[in-house]
Amino acid sequence: MHYDHILIRYGELALKGKNKNQFITQLQRNIQQALKHYPDIRVKRSQGRMFIELNGQGPEPIMKQCKKVFGIYSLSLALKVENEESSIKEGALFALTGSPNAKTFKVSVRRVNKGFPIRSQEMNRILGAHLLKNTSIYTVNVHEPDVEIKVEIREKATYIMSTVVRGAGGLPVGTGGKSLLLLSGGIDSPVAGYLMMKRGVQLEMVHFHSPPFTSERAKQKVLDLTKTLTEFGGSINVHLIPFTTLQQEIFKSMPERYAMTIMRRVMLTISEKICHEKNILSLTTGESLGQVASQTLASMNAINEVTNLPVLRPLVALDKEEIITHSKRIGTYDISIRPYEDCCTIFVPKSPATNPKREIIHELEKKVDFTPFMNEAIAKKETIKIVHNVQSDHFDELL
Ligand SMILES: Nc1ncnc2c1ncn2[C@@H]1O[C@H](COP(=O)(O)OP(=O)(O)OP(=O)(O)O)[C@@H](O)[C@H]1O
Numbered sequence: 484m485h486y487d488h489i490l491i492r493y494g495e496l497a498l499k500g501k502n503k504n505q506f507i508t509q510l511q512r513n514i515q516q517a518l519k520h521y522p523d524i525r526v527k528r529s530q531g532r533m534f535i536e537l538n539g540q541g542p543e544p545i546m547k548q549c550k551k552v553f554g555i556y557s558l559s560l561a562l563k564v565e566n567e568e569s570s571i572k573e574g575a576l577f578a579l580t581g582s583p584n585a586k587t588f589k590v591s592v593r594r595v596n597k598g599f600p601i602r603s604q605e606m607n608r609i610l611g612a613h614l615l616k617n618t619s620i621y622t623v624n625v626h627e628p629d630v631e632i633k634v635e636i637r638e639k640a641t642y643i644m645s646t647v648v649r650g651a652g653g654l655p656v657g658t659g660g661k662s663l664l665l666l667s668g669g670i671d672s673p674v675a676g677y678l679m680m681k682r683g684v685q686l687e688m689v690h691f692h693s694p695p696f697t698s699e700r701a702k703q704k705v706l707d708l709t710k711t712l713t714e715f716g717g718s719i720n721v722h723l724i725p726f727t728t729l730q731q732e733i734f735k736s737m738p739e740r741y742a743m744t745i746m747r748r749v750m751l752t753i754s755e756k757i758c759h760e761k762n763i764l765s766l767t768t769g770e771s772l773g774q775v776a777s778q779t780l781a782s783m784n785a786i787n788e789v790t791n792l793p794v795l796r797p798l799v800a801l802d803k804e805e806i807i808t809h810s811k812r813i814g815t816y817d818i819s820i821r822p823y824e825d826c827c828t829i830f831v832p833k834s835p836a837t838n839p840k841r842e843i844i845h846e847l848e849k850k851v852d853f854t855p856f857m858n859e860a861i862a863k864k865e866t867i868k869i870v871h872n873v874q875s876d877h878f879d880e881l882l
Pocket residue numbers: 664665666667668669670671672673689690691692767768769770771774775777778825826827
């Protein structure tokens with residue numbers, strides 16, 4: 484006997500009607516995608532659960548991959564047996580005796596198949612008695628058992644489990660629409676992207692770079708960050724925008740105090756154009772309040788003016804420590820701290836305005852028309868598709 488399935492639980496209660504079906508279909512697709520290197524396994528759905536049929540494949544790597552799939556609340560290794568009392572008894576004994584270091588147990592039966600002749604409570608008693616009779620070291624503890632033997636009696640078969648592992652939670656990527664993430668090489672924006680993916684949002688990236696002031700390795704850093712994020716939700720397109728000429732024009736013609744704000748407005752304007760082209764309905768940034776001078780509410784207010792799209796800022800209320808903790812856990816931190824220059828770190832004004840005024844910006848922007856430079860930058864856009872990376876193993880647990 485051996486565990487031959489993985490049972491997957493998702494937050495079904497929160498779902499209703501049409502959304503529910505879309506959620507489940509997307510989740511199934513995402514699990515299949517995450518397991519694409521295991522051709523023998525099958526992912527099936529049935530009555531509020533998803534099942535992975537292992538077909539001889541060892542469960543550890545499959546569990547590990549599944550722990551990164553958003554929408555999964557918990558997973559259990561499961562033994563499939565026939566809907567027969569004797570088979571269920573045998574399976575329960577296998578599950579109990581295979582639990583290392585356990586001294587106490589509890590049996591929890593769920594009878595999903597109401598056609599099964601023995602009711603759940605009765606079945607709990609039958610199985611408990613069977614386990615006590617056939618072992619000598621275990622006792623029952625219904626309140627705080629070392630191991631809980633879960634038995635799900637379903638339409639066609641019964642699944643027996645002794646462990647529950649927490650999944651990544653959230654919603655399946657692809658159920659929440661699309662957002663364009665402004666991805667710098669820093670610590671924050673990859674974390675912002677991760678949090679949006681956790682809410683089911685599919686990402687595309689835009690990155691502004693300024694060759695030759697920024698190197699190939701700085702560009703590679705952004706591609707590597709994206710590759711890490713693909714582990715949570717499939718392939719991602721990265722749009723690289725050459726920003727050198729625009730930055731030089733801005734820093735040449737605008738007062739230093741306002742150059743940063745105007746540069747951000749230009750970034751957002753270009754990003755919005757990409758959204759229109761790609762049918763993406765929102766933008767995401769890694770800004771959080773009060774971290775640096777340009778991340779004040781006044782600054783966000785001045786920047787936001789150039790777009791009607793929602794600008795999502797999932798880090799807005801987090802402090803740096805929390806953001807760093809996230810980035811270490813998801814595997815982006817070590818890439819983010821590589822010491823290559825970003826376009827924004829090269830053209831840094833000494834004292835950017837912390838309280839930029841829209842009226843002043845309007846006056847300044849009347850003097851120079853950046854549109855031709857923006858159009859040129861967009862025309863020179865380079866798009867790279869980063870394929871879903873399913874082979875990394877740099878972490879085990881997501882919270
Ligand atoms: N070169 C860039 N390309 C794309 N987006 C950028 C770029 N530089 C900055 N951004 C966007 O603007 C946000 C604010 O940038 P800023 O440099 O002020 O903040 P930060 O806290 O250092 O963020 P990060 O750690 O993400 O770089 C970033 O989180 C990112 O979303």
